[in-house]
Amino acid sequence: MLAELEPLAMSTAAYGFVIALGLLWGSFANVCIYRWPAGRSVVTPGSHCTACQAPIRWYDNVPVLAWLWLRGRCRACKAPFSPRYLVIEAATGALFGVAWWAAVIAPRCSSRSARGSCTSRSTPRSAS
Ligand SMILES: [Zn+2]
Numbered sequence: 001m002l003a004e005l006e007p008l009a010m011s012t013a014a015y016g017f018v019i020a021l022g023l024l025w026g027s028f029a030n031v032c033i034y035r036w037p038a039g040r041s042v043v044t045p046g047s048h049c050t051a052c053q054a055p056i057r058w059y060d061n062v063p064v065l066a067w068l069w070l071r072g073r074c075r076a077c078k079a080p081f082s083p084r085y086l087v088i089e090a091a092t093g094a095l096f097g098v099a100w101w102a103a104v105i106a107p108r109c110s111s112r113s114a115r116g117s118c119t120s121r122s123t124p125r126s127a128s
Pocket of ligand 1: 078
C-alpha cells in the first residue's frame with residue numbers, strides 16, 4: 001500500500017501541495033501569534049484589517065502572494081500590514097518543503113539514484 005503511494009509522494013504535485021499546506025499553516029500561525037496573547041478566538045471573527053476593521057477577502061488572504069500584490073497594505077484603507085506575516089508564511093512554507101524533502105524525497109533519492117528516479121545532483125556517487 002505504501003509502496004503504491006511512493007510515486008505520488010515523490011511527485012512535484014505532492015511537493016507543491018506540501019509547501020502550499022505549509023503556507024496555509026503559516027497563515028494560521030500568524031492568526032494564533034496575533035490573537036492568542038490577547039486571549040481572543042483564532043476562529044472568529046475572520047481575518048480583518050486591524051486599522052479599519054474591513055474584512056479581508058479570500059483572494060487578499062492568499063499566503064505570501066496576497067501580501068506581495070497588496071504591497072503589504074490593506075486594500076480598503078492602505079494601512080501597512082506587518083512584514084512579519086510575509087516572513088512567517090514564507091518561512092513556514094519553506095520549512096514544510098525542507099521537512100518533506102528530508103523525510104520523503106532525500107531518503108528515496110539516495111537509495112534509487114542508480115535507477116534515475118531522482119534528478120538531484122547533490123547526491124555524491126560512491127567512488128570505486
Ligand atoms: Zn484597513
